[in-house]
Amino acid sequence: MKIIVNGEEKQFEEGTTLAEIIEKLGIADKVMAAAVNMEVVKKDNWPSFAPKEGDKIELLHFVGGG
Numbered sequence: 001m002k003i004i005v006n007g008e009e010k011q012f013e014e015g016t017t018l019a020e021i022i023e024k025l026g027i028a029d030k031v032m033a034a035a036v037n038m039e040v041v042k043k044d045n046w047p048s049f050a051p052k053e054g055d056k057i058e059l060l061h062f063v064g065g066g
Helices: 018-024
Strands: 002-005 008-011 033-036 039-041 056-060
Touching: 018 033, 018 056
Parallel strands: 002 056
Antiparallel strands: 002 008, 033 039, 033 056
């Protein structure tokens, strides 16, 4: 299936969970929040939430500074 992750089209197998997508992208230790189609998905739900074809996912991380 094709989904948009942070503005880039990506290809994943149907049924891939949000947690698996984050892991496959190699950013599991950096992502603090996720939204699918502008709806926040709680971190506890990432292992069971499976995006669908055409979904738009935004993966956010916090940057410190001063």
